Amino acid sequence: MSLRHALLGLLAQGPASGYDLTRTFDGSLGRYAWQAGHSRIYPELNKMADAGLVVVDETGPRGRKTYALTDDGRTELRRWMLHWPEQTTVRDETVLRMFLVQSLEPDDARRLLEGIAEHCARELQRLRPLMDELDAEHDPHEPVPFGRLAGEYGVRQYEAVHGWALWSLERLAATVPS
Amino acid sequence: MSLRHALLGLLAQGPASGYDLTRTFDGSLGRYAWQAGHSRIYPELNKMADAGLVVVDETGPRGRKTYALTDDGRTELRRWMLHWPEQTTVRDETVLRMFLVQSLEPDDARRLLEGIAEHCARELQRLRPLMDELDAEHDPHEPVPFGRLAGEYGVRQYEAVHGWALWSLERLAATVPS
DNA sequence: TGACGCATGTAATGCGTTACATGATTGC
DNA sequence: GCAATCATGTAACGCATTACATGCGTCA
Incomplete structure (x- = not known):
């Protein structure tokens, strides 16, 4: 609930x-x-x-x-x-797609991963300046503005997914033909 | 669907x-x-x-x-x-708690963030060896095993949240009393 | 005065969880 | 023979989305 x-x-x-x-x-x-x-x-x-x-x-x-x-x-x-339970609710279509990347043909998988990487790069370009702006405006005597922690989470999240997509592309390309 | x-x-x-x-x-x-x-x-x-x-x-x-x-x-x-839509479905209780950290008293917020950081550290200790094992067993002529990409995502995800929690703790502690 | 945005609600439908229900096979 | 696990299903309830429905206030 x-x-x-x-x-x-x-x-x-x-x-x-x-x-x-x-x-x-x-x-x-x-x-x-x-x-x-x-x-x-x-x-x-x-x-x-x-x-x-x-x-x-x-x-x-x-x-x-x-x-x-x-x-x-x-x-x-x-x-x-x-008091949160060990097993929390997560439901994420994007992560689901990540799990299923390998159900695609190699070419499609590559295209998908490239799309994810580009998407993350775009979002980072949008988010990072917003966070910098929040920080510049912020009076250090005031509590951290609402949304700043969440925004930082967003930035780090996109960085992680971006890195993951690039790593996955390398990993898929590295399969040695027999 | x-x-x-x-x-x-x-x-x-x-x-x-x-x-x-x-x-x-x-x-x-x-x-x-x-x-x-x-x-x-x-x-x-x-x-x-x-x-x-x-x-x-x-x-x-x-x-x-x-x-x-x-x-x-x-x-x-x-x-x-x-073909995925721009706005995808996400529903994550943990991220929701991250958004609401600042609704807590500073002491409670600190305790929550410390709990998140510890949780991530534990999960990383569990996941990383599993991934290393998968890699060690993996024949490079075979395609990447199912779950390896998702597992890597998990590792990077936990690393990101771990870093975020530590950053947030610092950030909350850095408020200068007036 | 008309368009837009503020503001609140209900109804229908579908998805998800928990509980209920049943029976077959395997291994001890 | 009994317990555990394999295996499939339905029913009831609650939560979520989409669509339907209404009306007030503000500004041009």
Whole structure:
């Protein structure tokens, strides 16, 4: 039930409406960690309010409701963050493709790996300047800005996949014909 | 509909029964890429047979049925492997926790990051020798063994997360009190 | 006043997990 | 003969996506 914990974690940064939270999922959170559409978020927020994990903080125009964490919500978030099971849920189409590279003909496999490497290189060119900018703007007296750690994860992730794709290309090419 | 493609990719390595495929998902495939239990696999194989993507190859004792790819199945697998959408499905509880590290008190955040770093270090100690063993046993005239590329991905992935956790710890500690 | 974006919801369908259910073979 | 494992399936429930549905507020 990770959607619930994702919402708790986001609300820990400060009150937000279902609409705000939906847009957060559209960004890098949804891209690298967990996806959710508004049609799941609104019902879940209502259930969390029933369970006493969040409360409606403010109501605004157009029926806008911002939610805030309760003490129970913060306790549950902390419990989930610190006590995680050994076997966690992962579901990643890209990694699945990596597992199945060898089901392709050698030429196709090469093309796929080259595509992955290029994709990673492009993403790195996009992400690294963003991180540098965050760092340049950052006042060292303030806490690390939200998203900076996740962004760093993204950079390192792409570097790892990039290196993996190049290594795999070499490895596939190195097969000695008999 | 990635379960279907996972099954196609696995069957591309050679015919297998639903039971065999279920055990494959119990291993590193399920751990890093995609999970599925037998209760989804059997119905899906039947649907894939109806759709002409696979055929029953052999029947064995205890009602065992091995499935093999058809030409249509191989075509569909190739299509899926080579033409992937920009926005792919990712769902990873660990990465979600990474995104939410900053929702914790500094002490808790530190403990969590230390836990992640230790976890990665342990997994690396387990995985690296396995990969070295695979390489030592590998006849260079044979194609790269199935799972070797994925295993390398696992190693690099853990190295990346390990480095990220250490970097994050430093970064959190570096906040200058005002 | 019309278009766009904000804002919230429900319904239908499909995918995934857990639990239920059954029976055959092999090895001890 | 009994236990473990092989082997396949269905049912119930919950979660996720897509589509359907509605209405308010702001700005040009």
